Amino acid sequence: MRITVNVDGVGYTDDVEPRTLLVHYLRERLGKTGTVVGCDTSNCGACTVHLDGHSVKSCSVFAVQADRHEVTTIEGLARDGKLHPVQRAFHENHALQCGFCTPGMIMQSLDLIADHPDPDEETVRKGLEGNLCRCTGYQNIVKAVRDAAHHMRPGAGPEAEQVTEETRSPSHAGGGE
Amino acid sequence: MTATVEPEIGKARLRKEDARLITGDTRWTDNIQMAGMLHMAVLRSPMAHARITSVDVTAAAAMPGVLLVLTGEDVAEEQGSLPCAWPITEDMLAPPAPSLAVGEVNFAGEGVAVVIARSDYEAHDALAAIDVEYDELPVVLDMKAALADGADLVHPDLGTNKSATWVFDSAEAGTGSDVDQAIADAEVTVTRTFRQQRLIPAFMEPRSVVVDPGGGSITMWSATQVPHILRWMLAAVLGIPEHKVRVIAPDVGGGFGGKLQVTPEEVLTLLVARRLGKPVKWTESRTESMLSAHHGRDQVQELTITARRDGTVTGLKVDLLADMGAYLRLVTPGVPILGAFMFNAIYKFPAYRFTCVNVFTNKVPTDAYRGAGRPEATFAIERMMDELAAELGVEPMELRRKNWIKHEEFPFTTVCGLTYDSGNYEAATDRAMELFGYEELRREQARRRESGDPVQLGIGISTFTEMCGLAPSRVLGSLRYGAGGWEHAAIRMLPTGKVELITGTSPHGQGHETAWSQIVADRLGVPFEDVEVLHGDTQSSHKGMDSYGSRSLAVGGTAIVLAADKVLAKARTLAAHLMECSESDVDFSNGQFSVRGTGTSTALTDVVLAAHVAHNLPDGMEPGMDAESTFDPTNFSFPHGTHLCATEVDTETGAVKIHSYVCVDDIGEVVNPLIVEGQVHGGLAQGIAQALFEEAVHDESGTLTTATLADYLVPTAADLPHFTTDRTVTPADSNPLGVKGVGEAGTIASTPAVVNAIIDAVRHLGVTDVEMPCTPMRVWKAVHEGKERGVPTTPVAAGGLGSIDAQGGAE
Amino acid sequence: MIPAEFEYVAPTSVEEAVRALTEAGEDAKVLAGGQSLIPVLRMRLAAPNVVVDLSNLSELTGVRDDGDSLLIGAMTTHYEVQRDHLVHDHARLLALATDEVADPQVRHRGTFGGALAHADPAGDLPAPALAMDATMIIVGPGGRREVPAAEFFVDYFTTVLEPNDVLVDIRVPKLTGWSAHYEKFNRVAQAWSIVAVAAAVRVSDGTIAEARVALTNMGPTPVRAHGVEEALVGQPATAESINAAAARAAEGTNPTTDGNADAEFRSHLARVLTGRAITAAVGA
Numbered sequence A: 001m002r003i004t005v006n007v008d009g010v011g012y013t014d015d016v017e018p019r020t021l022l023v024h025y026l027r028e029r030l031g032k033t034g035t036v037v038g039c040d041t042s043n044c045g046a047c048t049v050h051l052d053g054h055s056v057k058s059c060s061v062f063a064v065q066a067d068r069h070e071v072t073t074i075e076g077l078a079r080d081g082k083l084h085p086v087q088r089a090f091h092e093n094h095a096l097q098c099g100f101c102t103p104g105m106i107m108q109s110l111d112l113i114a115d116h117p118d119p120d121e122e123t124v125r126k127g128l129e130g131n132l133c134r135c136t137g138y139q140n141i142v143k144a145v146r147d148a149a150h151h152m153r154p155g156a157g158p159e160a161e162q163v164t165e166e167t168r169s170p171s172h173a174g175g176g177e
Numbered sequence B: 001m002t003a004t005v006e007p008e009i010g011k012a013r014l015r016k017e018d019a020r021l022i023t024g025d026t027r028w029t030d031n032i033q034m035a036g037m038l039h040m041a042v043l044r045s046p047m048a049h050a051r052i053t054s055v056d057v058t059a060a061a062a063m064p065g066v067l068l069v070l071t072g073e074d075v076a077e078e079q080g081s082l083p084c085a086w087p088i089t090e091d092m093l094a095p096p097a098p099s100l101a102v103g104e105v106n107f108a109g110e111g112v113a114v115v116i117a118r119s120d121y122e123a124h125d126a127l128a129a130i131d132v133e134y135d136e137l138p139v140v141l142d143m144k145a146a147l148a149d150g151a152d153l154v155h156p157d158l159g160t161n162k163s164a165t166w167v168f169d170s171a172e173a174g175t176g177s178d179v180d181q182a183i184a185d186a187e188v189t190v191t192r193t194f195r196q197q198r199l200i201p202a203f204m205e206p207r208s209v210v211v212d213p214g215g216g217s218i219t220m221w222s223a224t225q226v227p228h229i230l231r232w233m234l235a236a237v238l239g240i241p242e243h244k245v246r247v248i249a250p251d252v253g254g255g256f257g258g259k260l261q262v263t264p265e266e267v268l269t270l271l272v273a274r275r276l277g278k279p280v281k282w283t284e285s286r287t288e289s290m291l292s293a294h295h296g297r298d299q300v301q302e303l304t305i306t307a308r309r310d311g312t313v314t315g316l317k318v319d320l321l322a323d324m325g326a327y328l329r330l331v332t333p334g335v336p337i338l339g340a341f342m343f344n345a346i347y348k349f350p351a352y353r354f355t356c357v358n359v360f361t362n363k364v365p366t367d368a369y370r371g372a373g374r375p376e377a378t379f380a381i382e383r384m385m386d387e388l389a390a391e392l393g394v395e396p397m398e399l400r401r402k403n404w405i406k407h408e409e410f411p412f413t414t415v416c417g418l419t420y421d422s423g424n425y426e427a428a429t430d431r432a433m434e435l436f437g438y439e440e441l442r443r444e445q446a447r448r449r450e451s452g453d454p455v456q457l458g459i460g461i462s463t464f465t466e467m468c469g470l471a472p473s474r475v476l477g478s479l480r481y482g483a484g485g486w487e488h489a490a491i492r493m494l495p496t497g498k499v500e501l502i503t504g505t506s507p508h509g510q511g512h513e514t515a516w517s518q519i520v521a522d523r524l525g526v527p528f529e530d531v532e533v534l535h536g537d538t539q540s541s542h543k544g545m546d547s548y549g550s551r552s553l554a555v556g557g558t559a560i561v562l563a564a565d566k567v568l569a570k571a572r573t574l575a576a577h578l579m580e581c582s583e584s585d586v587d588f589s590n591g592q593f594s595v596r597g598t599g600t601s602t603a604l605t606d607v608v609l610a611a612h613v614a615h616n617l618p619d620g621m622e623p624g625m626d627a628e629s630t631f632d633p634t635n636f637s638f639p640h641g642t643h644l645c646a647t648e649v650d651t652e653t654g655a656v657k658i659h660s661y662v663c664v665d666d667i668g669e670v671v672n673p674l675i676v677e678g679q680v681h682g683g684l685a686q687g688i689a690q691a692l693f694e695e696a697v698h699d700e701s702g703t704l705t706t707a708t709l710a711d712y713l714v715p716t717a718a719d720l721p722h723f724t725t726d727r728t729v730t731p732a733d734s735n736p737l738g739v740k741g742v743g744e745a746g747t748i749a750s751t752p753a754v755v756n757a758i759i760d761a762v763r764h765l766g767v768t769d770v771e772m773p774c775t776p777m778r779v780w781k782a783v784h785e786g787k788e789r790g791v792p793t794t795p796v797a798a799g800g801l802g803s804i805d806a807q808g809g810a811e
Numbered sequence C: 001m002i003p004a005e006f007e008y009v010a011p012t013s014v015e016e017a018v019r020a021l022t023e024a025g026e027d028a029k030v031l032a033g034g035q036s037l038i039p040v041l042r043m044r045l046a047a048p049n050v051v052v053d054l055s056n057l058s059e060l061t062g063v064r065d066d067g068d069s070l071l072i073g074a075m076t077t078h079y080e081v082q083r084d085h086l087v088h089d090h091a092r093l094l095a096l097a098t099d100e101v102a103d104p105q106v107r108h109r110g111t112f113g114g115a116l117a118h119a120d121p122a123g124d125l126p127a128p129a130l131a132m133d134a135t136m137i138i139v140g141p142g143g144r145r146e147v148p149a150a151e152f153f154v155d156y157f158t159t160v161l162e163p164n165d166v167l168v169d170i171r172v173p174k175l176t177g178w179s180a181h182y183e184k185f186n187r188v189a190q191a192w193s194i195v196a197v198a199a200a201v202r203v204s205d206g207t208i209a210e211a212r213v214a215l216t217n218m219g220p221t222p223v224r225a226h227g228v229e230e231a232l233v234g235q236p237a238t239a240e241s242i243n244a245a246a247a248r249a250a251e252g253t254n255p256t257t258d259g260n261a262d263a264e265f266r267s268h269l270a271r272v273l274t275g276r277a278i279t280a281a282v283g284a
């Protein structure tokens, strides 16, 4: 089947088997190996990307379902060599060790902050319940997400703008609280 | 100026490795793409024990894109037997361990055939077309039953399911007295049996192997913790000249001991790549990982502790059954033995005997999992100390205080013959109790108990130590381990002043690139940013023993210090020559050599350049400023700490919630507090997970029923509490950095703290044990049955203020 | 893991979908959010020849006010249900239960209709649907029909849906002004329910005027706790009367035994959690 997908701002047209998982399409066909696979049952969240501005597990979406949609992966976050505030917060709070869960964690954190601009600890923990990390015990991840949210609040500086662009596609604007 | 202002060691440096990991610019093995690369998939046995009567691959071989299908018979000649590097006794029984089963399968998940196809999708399609017929054999699952007379056998050729029996007896060793005598003389004896459930390491990155057989030698990329050991073993097992094999561990997504292995798939990928003359990749699915990568723990522990009425411990007897699974992998038999020296823990037992029987079952082999042997030991002894306290009616912390090694008694030689170099259990404990609000929580516990609150509060203690920094080679030799415990480092001083550090450690999340840079920067006075750490490639880092057993810093870090010292020694000689002074007048600080009492100085970088151009060297000095060193420790290091956990146990549902968790660890000196804290957090999560969530469960036919992350419950952020962590510092004497190791501490200490807290919450309801993981059903049943049995409330046994009152004069 | 090959159809009308399913016969599968189906396909626990994706049927998305009831499109995602104002005002129990489903990523894709059609006994949405007396609106080759929730769930993973039926809408009678609570018991945050209780009550002058209680995972299908409802009605909304009523929660259930809980423990949990759910709902 022929599909046209916009991934990290670039349009791609490809023929794929219907059974091709979006994550495999991203990794094998587009070389977007920043997004990884950690399980077979949609539990780990390592493969999390944004589909039209919302986090999804790209192992649980067929590539054909992304036809005419927009995908953002971890590789599309940094702009002009400048890290996204969530990426920076993960670095500054030592929120990663082996880093395998990190792309998925960061993509989900972004979604979480879009829904909850000033999340408390419990909100962050609940909001990351679809992402497993085996290394960090989550404490620094929670810290990083709250820190990032803090830096991304309106008026928090130039970084905040970067976020508004990224967060939600127009079709979902106003869906937040 | 290259001067470093603050000392690098001890600085909370942000990690160098993060840049690629947070942007997705990673080099996981599965990311590797090569022209003409083929994909391997493995067909796995659904049977735990069966004879393979036929394998029909014709249909699979004819499928589109399929290049090759191989069965065990096809590779029987060349695959050899997977290595076991730790024959713990002279008469240990070890069956041959094929990579692909030949004639018989011995665990569900064992490889039976492989398909090599153009794509991963085609390879998996072809798996479904392979037809295997099995003749079922009796399945051996339970260790006790496996040892009974007339038991079914995993390997009938061996004539028994017992692989080995390993004993340490303090009377025989001359390190203590006779435990049978201690038991005969005991005023108080407590005996308990604990089960260490089987766990799955569950590193997040599934294992992956790529082999490129091109160019006259073999290059293997593998998601491994042990590239050096792997290269050595591949050469040994397959008879490939070692210098024709290069192993690379690129970015590796966690290991926790689970990637300390020489795997069937590494061997098979190599064999098929060599056969086809093409690069081949194998990447496992999560389910394959759960089914076939080695598991951890799985012991039945029977302990007898003896004491005087006043609480002084007098003896400890430990009898273990350790489940090997179906084969002996790299260090399978040695894992329980690593625990042998830790059951006595921080306590002054005069008499000790440890007996371990290693047993074969039809399950995936066990092997190293974070802590390897030591969490099992720590769990058992810390649970026993609480049980003894309950039996004696004393506050559990007081019992520990009475028996632990006092800080002025270091160095202290234990009943196992180990010499603990340093430690201060009092300091760590006092700090932990203060942070925890111990007394207030005891009062809260008493209040809830009195009011019959359905949610009871319990306090769990774990005052642990561990032996790490594996290990003095001589000790390993005496334990019949097949390798040494040294580590290697080399420093290349580049002409522009930059530094390449080559290490034999192989990080997979531990942040060695950062911490090792700090050590080099600290010793040489070069900027942190100017150090590049090379690791995990046997071509650039040709010598090493890799990363496991909290050894990297204590052993590998020391090798770096020694190599840096060699650089400085030579640089000092050259600096003296260049500044025309005597070497004894040369001082070095912040990257500058200066002549004492003069204004003359020269930077290390200038000296390095001088060494490189070699225009003006002292007679006999070789050009260049590189140096290397290999460090073999003379002793283990002994981190310790006090962990305190408060749990809320809902007696109506059995649900357990961690109310607060405090740990104060003493891991000696710290190179990077940020990394240390991260290691502690992650370790705690894994130890807590053992207490509450995780268990590899097999049904009666030997099928693993927890083969996905939906069934094997790795906790999420929402399932874990906030941890309060702190440190005390007593430097290690065994290495120049004074460091002890932190990779395993959290895991080792936390499991008993949690379980002790659960028991403490409901002991007054008659509960004395709950098997791990302490699921709501198990907790509820324990409470429920305790009540039904009508076990009287025994305030003395419950610890806390209640017990102190009762002891103090209620009678 | 990788799904087996299949043919993919993405119809643009319900009729077209039904036609595609009918043509493909037994071997076709409807794909909604895919959050249950895709993992199943990846594990090769199912291998349909044809997959009929409902994603393009925008008419199956959204919540509409239909007088006494809400009409919720089968393809409405959990995420949309969670934040829909109509659901919030008139079917609060559903919103609360949906909060407890899976995790945010799964809720972005998974659908209300998919969760009902999937009919996992541990799924969190069948019990609220049953408690609220929802009606399933189904389109098949024979046209449109309505099936009450009480008849929709047949067995483990089995509903009255034929392979060529499409669940298009769910009619949920409004319970405006009722108090509700969904009490879920599981071992880790991401997991399905070991047991859960969906409770909605209407309290008038401190007395329970009406009550709806249904249980998750207390049998192959969701179970309505009629005994509890009976015992509650007319009683004061106090802890004593609630707990007395909750004692009847396990009546008529048929819980299974698995690694998390045996039947005895499940029955016990049903009683405890029912008490808690109703208590939380009425704020007693």
Ligand SMILES: Cc1cc2nc3c(=O)[nH]c(=O)nc-3n(C[C@H](O)[C@H](O)[C@H](O)COP(=O)(O)OP(=O)(O)OC[C@H]3O[C@@H](n4cnc5c(N)ncnc54)[C@H](O)[C@@H]3O)c2cc1C
Pocket: A041, A042, A043, C029, C030, C031, C032, C033, C034, C035, C036, C037, C038, C039, C054, C074, C075, C100, C101, C102, C103, C106, C109, C110, C111, C112, C113, C114, C115, C117, C118, C122, C123, C124, C125, C161, C165, C166, C167, C168, C190, C191, C192, C193
């Ligand atoms: C990690 C994880 C955790 C989860 N945890 C929970 C949980 O805690 N509680 C819970 O309730 N659920 C849970 N789920 C399941 C989730 O709620 C699913 O979204 C839901 O069960 C199925 O919805 P879907 O739209 O994804 O359906 P799909 O996966 O697309 O389909 C499921 C089944 O229903 C059929 N079907 C779907 N829609 C229709 C229709 N309109 N007409 C006819 N047949 C149809 C399909 O053919 C298929 O057989 C979890 C899922 C995951 C991946």
Ligand code: FES
Pocket: A036, A037, A038, A039, A040, A041, A042, A043, A044, A045, A046, A047, A048, A057, A058, A059, A060
């Ligand atoms: S790989 Fe997608 S959730 Fe695990």
Ligand code: FES
Pocket: A095, A096, A097, A098, A099, A100, A101, A102, A132, A133, A134, A135, A136, B204, B253, B254, B509
């Ligand atoms: S950092 Fe390793 S899994 Fe999260």
